[in-house]
Amino acid sequence: MHNLDKKKPLLSDSLATGDNKGFVSADADQHRDRITRFATLKHRAKNQENYLFTLAQFKDNYEKDVKNEESIKALKSAQKLNECGNYLLFKNFYTIGEVKLSKLRTCGQHLLCPFCAAIRASRAIQKYVERIDQVLKENRKLKPVLITLTVKNGSDLAERSEHLMKSFRALLERRRDYQKKGRGFNEFCKVQGAMYSYENTFNEKTGEWHPHIHMFALVDQWIDQQEFSEYWHSVTGDSMVVDVRRAKREKGHGYSKAAAEVCKYALKFGDLSVEKTWEAFKVLKGKRLTGSFGLLWGVKIPDTMTDDMPEEDLPYLEMLYKFTYGKKSYYDLLITRQVEPKPHKDESARSCDECERSSAGQAQAFECDVPFRERTSSQFKRKKPHWRLPPKTRVRVLQRIRRWDGIMYNIDLFPYVEHRLLAFIG
Incomplete structure (x- = not known):
């Protein structure tokens, strides 16, 4: 069961803004690939929106429309999705060979909208990779590893996700007690810093949810996986499945791929139906599904969804894209405009x-x-105040107002029109 759920992350490393040039490159093919990825994500969000609008129904009760709670939530979420990612404004800084995402409107529903989830994940990857490189540069004895923690699958997502979070909090508290009091050592105490995220997948064959935790950790000594697995079973009481492997640093990308494994979506939108995505959204909404501790604690993820602009005032080509929904959705280039500094x-x-x-x-x-x-x-x-105007001018204005007839003359607007005309005439 565990092997079936361990697939490659849907979050491509090409979404990383820090080390991957494909995210900001001015190369036509790479920029086109980015637009294509955005269109795929927006298409999935549009399908979710259409499903939610079908749930937004009203029930007749004594000749009055009464909204149920499910209908209200679905309608609000669908309206937010409807306004998300319809237009994208890019700035092509052709003098330095970079294309930056300048403006867009997002809904902020990261558990429901794959478009928002992907952009937010890319920002997190960029900032965490910068911190990882800094920490490893200061302490070369640390070893980067990827850790996966699971619990037993179940049909109740709320119960299974709460069980996983409670077990992981207990693991963090025991590590903290060892650092402060020096007692209760376990293999997890070797972790000097880490970032983690919860992920939830669904198995259509068994009808069960599979919640688990992905973690990028920096350890001072290699973790004994067998001992750690037995200790994790003592904490959870139902799972010994623990995976620990070395994180690889790739040339030209650094640890962006390893960070993408952790910062990817909390839900695998490509594997979930729109019905299951909505079910998971209602259960997990408002819960903290990402975090960090130790040497990787305190990384601030920007709230903005746009790219960082060059500090210099450079000429650029402004490009406005509009989303077109269909069997093969795409972003259509509407306007291009040359802007000089x-x-x-x-x-x-x-x-x-x-x-x-x-x-x-x-x-x-x-x-x-x-x-x-x-x-x-x-x-x-400055214009003269209306009370300083000559009497002849005031009389002339009043006569002009009274000559209005038909649609233009409205007795309800007469005091307002008189005041505005007398105030600005001079």
Whole structure:
């Protein structure tokens, strides 16, 4: 059973922003691959949205529409999915060969929307890989390993996931007691720092859920898997399945693939039906499914879903994509626009002075790109308050208002229109 659930992670290492150039490269093929991945994720989210709209039904009760709790939750989640990832705005910084995701709208439902889950995972991979490289550089005696902890499968996801979380918390507390009091040593005490995440898969043949924990850990000594397995059984009472293997560092990618195994989705969307995804979302929503401790504790994952922009002010090509849903969904390129860098303040002030000194300075002053707040001219004066206007002007305005007829003249709007016209006329 355990071997069937140990598949390759759906989260591709190409989503990693730190070490993989495919995430931000200006190469046409790599950028096209990224757009294709986004379209696949959005297509899955759209299917989930359509299913939730079928659940958003109303029941007639004494001539009144009464919403049940299931309908309300489904409708709210479907509306959020409907607004997620419809448009993507990229900036192609062709001078440095990078394409950055500049703007998009997401729903934030990481357990329900694979589009949001993938982008969030890629941000987590980037930050954790940076911390891992830093820690290993400072302490070269540490050894990176991948650890998997499981519990017995069951049909009740809520009970099985709670059992796994409770068992893992007990394991962390015993490790903490050994570090503070020096007693109760076990193989898990060799872990000096780790990041972990919960994952839940479903076996269609047996109808059972398989919750487990993936962990990227840094150990000072190699863990004896047999002893650790027996100790884990004493904690859980129903499972001895523990997997410990060395994390490999790949050339050009570092530990991004190993980190992707941990930071991947909490649910395998590709293996779950939309019905089971919704069931798991209701059970796991609000629970903390990721974390870290020891030397890897304190890594902050950015809340923004966009890429980090270059610090320099560079020219770029702006590209707007729109999602098109169908049997083969895709992102369609709607608009491309060339954007040049804006001049600095000192340069803009100098250009404005040159405009004023020219023979046609007044005409050119309106064509320069200097913001209005940086221009000083005597022609811009404050309007007179309406109470300082001459009586003749006030009478003339009132007469014009009274001449309005038909649709334009509305007695309810008369005081408002009179006030606004008298306030801004001069």
